[in-house]
Amino acid sequence: xxxxxxxxxxxxxxxxxxxxxxxxxxxxxxxxxxxxxxxxxxxxxxxxxxxxxxxxxxxxxxxxxxxxxxxxxxxxxxxxxxxxxxxxxxxxxxxxxxxxxxxxxxxxxxxxxxxxxxxxxxxxxxxxxxxxxxxxxxxxxxxxxxxxxxxxxxxxxxxxxxxxxxxxxxxxxxxxxxxxxxxxxxxxxxxxxxxxxxxxxxxxxxxxxxxxxxxxxxxxxxxxxxxxxxxxxxxxxxxxxxxxxxxxxxxxxxxxxxxxxxxxxxxxxxxxxxxxxxxxxxxxxxxxxxxxxxxxxxxxxxxxxxxxxxxxxxxxxxxxxxxxxxxxxxxxxxxxxxxxxxxxxxxxxxxxxxxxxxxxxxxxxxxxxxxxxxxxxxxxxxxxxxxxxxxx
Numbered sequence: 001x002x003x004x005x006x007x008x009x010x011x012x013x014x015x016x017x018x019x020x021x022x023x024x025x026x027x028x029x030x031x032x033x034x035x036x037x038x039x040x041x042x043x044x045x046x047x048x049x050x051x052x053x054x055x056x057x058x059x060x061x062x063x064x065x066x067x068x069x070x071x072x073x074x075x076x077x078x079x080x081x082x083x084x085x086x087x088x089x090x091x092x093x094x095x096x097x098x099x100x101x102x103x104x105x106x107x108x109x110x111x112x113x114x115x116x117x118x119x120x121x122x123x124x125x126x127x128x129x130x131x132x133x134x135x136x137x138x139x140x141x142x143x144x145x146x147x148x149x150x151x152x153x154x155x156x157x158x159x160x161x162x163x164x165x166x167x168x169x170x171x172x173x174x175x176x177x178x179x180x181x182x183x184x185x186x187x188x189x190x191x192x193x194x195x196x197x198x199x200x201x202x203x204x205x206x207x208x209x210x211x212x213x214x215x216x217x218x219x220x221x222x223x224x225x226x227x228x229x230x231x232x233x234x235x236x237x238x239x240x241x242x243x244x245x246x247x248x249x250x251x252x253x254x255x256x257x258x259x260x261x262x263x264x265x266x267x268x269x270x271x272x273x274x275x276x277x278x279x280x281x282x283x284x285x286x287x288x289x290x291x292x293x294x295x296x297x298x299x300x301x302x303x304x305x306x307x308x309x310x311x312x313x314x315x316x317x318x319x320x321x322x323x324x325x326x327x328x329x330x331x332x333x334x335x336x337x338x339x340x341x342x343x344x345x346x347x348x349x350x351x352x353x354x355x356x357x358x359x360x361x362x363x364x365x366x367x368x369x370x371x372x373x374x375x376x377x378x379x380x381x382x383x384x385x386x387x388x389x390x391x392x
Contacts (some may be wrong), residue, residue, distance in 0.1 A: 006056040009035050009385070012093035013042040013053070014084070014108070016062035018202050018235050019279040021045030023122060023148075023377075024099050026169040028053070031380035043093065051145070056087055058310060060238065062104060063203050077104065085111055092366075095385050097122055102134070110141035117382050120144045122377065124163070125154040130225075135159045144384050146377050147321065148247075149369075166373025174286040176366055183268035187259065195229045196221060197270035197289075198256070199263060202235040204242045205338065207275055209296040211246030211339050214274055216217060217294075219254055220342035225349060230256035233266035244278045254316040274341065281317040281328060283310035286366050288359040290348040291328045293317045294336040322365050325356050 011031065012104060015024040025047025032038055032051060041054040043062060049055060057080050085108060088096070095118040097382040098105025109119040121142045125134055138145065138161055145163045147153040153165040182190055198218060200210040222228045234240045247254070259266055263283055267273060273284045273291035284291040295316065320326050329344040331337070348355055 002318070009038040010091065010093045011038065011040045011042075011381075012084075012088050012107055013040055013044065013048070013099065014062075014097075014098040014101070015042075015044045015048060015059060015099040016104060017279075018045055020099035020101065020123070021047045021059060023169055024048045024097075025051055027122070027377045027381070028036075028375035029099070030221060030374040031159065031381065032138065034378055034382060041087065041093070062101060081108060084108060087113075088112060088117075093117055093380060098121060102138075106137055106141040110137075112377065113141060113143065116206070118143050120146060120384055121383060122146040122247075123148055124156055135161065144380060146380055148373075149318075151321070164376070165371075166376040166380065167369055167373040168282065168392060169288055169373040170283060170375050171366060171369040172371060174283070174366075176346075176363065178264075178268040178287050180268055183265050186265060187257065187269050189229060189231075189257075189269055193229050194225055194227060195270045195272075196345065197232060197266045197273050197275075198230060198232045199266075199273060199275035199284075200232070200243065201276035201278065202239055202282070204239070204302060207242045208246060209332040210276055210294060210336070211243060212250045213290060213294060213296075213341060215247065215251040215254060216338035217274060217341040218256070219251060220338050221345050221349075224342075224346055228349075230254070231266050231270065232256055232258045234260060236260070238342075250301075272343055272345055277316045277318075277330075279318070281319040282322075285319040285322065285362045288362045288366070289356050290358045292319075292341055292344045292348070293320075293328050293330045294341055295330075295332050297333065298334050319362070322369075323361060325382075327361060 001250060013024055015021045024044050028040060028048060028051035040052060041056060043057045043059055044053045044055060045059040061080055096109055096112045097120045098109050100123040107177050113119045119142050124145055124147045125138060130276050143162065145156055145161055146165050147156055148168040150165060153163055156163040181191055189195060196218065197213045200207045201215055218230050228296050234243055263280060267284055267287040270289055273289050275281060275284060275291050275293055277293050277295045281291060281293055316330055317328050319328050331340045
């Protein structure tokens with residue numbers, strides 16, 4: 001009598017941002033290699049869809065950031081959360097993986113865990129920087145946190161949170177010596193050109209706040225370096241449309257090259273980066289590019305953070321956190337204006353010794369971070385499924 005094939009493993013997984021989609025895609029690839037009979041349901045982008053994700057909601061629906069910004073989207077976000085929990089109540093996963101977005105993912109993890117589902121959170125919430133009181137929530141909601149940076153792993157262990165250090169997939173995928181010549185050839189940029197890349201973020205709210213100061217900075221830099229070329233990598237067509245509207249509004253005469261081929265190629269082709277804070281600063285480090293960081297929050301969000309002293313970290317840029325010094329100048333809120341940004345950008349173009357110092361430091365940090373991330377993360381998820389007792 002032949003046996004029926006085993007039921008496929010079912011993984012519930014949510015990524016709310018392009019950076020999370022990249023992590024999720026790599027993890028799913030490794031899990032598929034280890035468990036051929038596997039299926040995935042949840043929310044993700046292009047990378048995760050390519051690995052067979054049954055997408056229950058577009059990833060763009062979850063791309064909201066900031067204390068005040070979330071409020072206007074709260075009813076819709078709560079509706080999406082309810083929809084996902086209803087699906088997983090009727091189709092229970094063997095494990096749930098929330099990738100970043102802790103305010104959205106941890107409540108889902110907590111409910112699923114209470115019903116016997118193993119839960120993991122990929123990318124440590126920034127409890128080392130702000131809202132440290134969330135440690136209790138993390139313990140209640142997750143069986144394991146996959147940390148991507150060494151200092152996060154150490155902090156989680158101090159808080160008695162089960163954690164596995166897996167590194168960041170980009171540290172394995174981006175070469176230690178990015179090929180600037182090849183990147184410029186692919187973008188039709190002359191080898192000897194001076195190139196500034198503008199990276200205004202992936203969310204529409206980020207682009208709308210940063211476009212004007214970034215464009216004005218580019219204009220000021222071109223006034224000092226007339227042959228300076230400008231490239232702007234954008235994450236998708238929606239972000240491109242938003243950027244073009246801001247470009248037309250604030251600097252329609254400014255010539256620049258907009259690309260959808262990915263930020264890594266643009267960073268490799270550039271000499272200097274002007275970037276929003278976030279994953280882009282880590283990507284800039286891995287590409288060994290000097291960078292200037294600018295960011296603007298919703299005014300009320302910024303006021304709350306300042307008034308209640310909610311942010312504890314010394315730096316906002318991950319590149320600076322990993323270096324433990326401000327190699328990338330940071331200009332936040334009212335300081336994020338061309339008057340401050342342009343001189344900082346021009347300093348990197350004119351000071352070769354400074355560029356070389358930073359590139360050497362970034363090289364050493366990159367080497368220290370290289371891990372087989374996707375495989376380590378898949379191993380940790382497999383271990384979790386095998387060892388966590390299920391509720392009956």
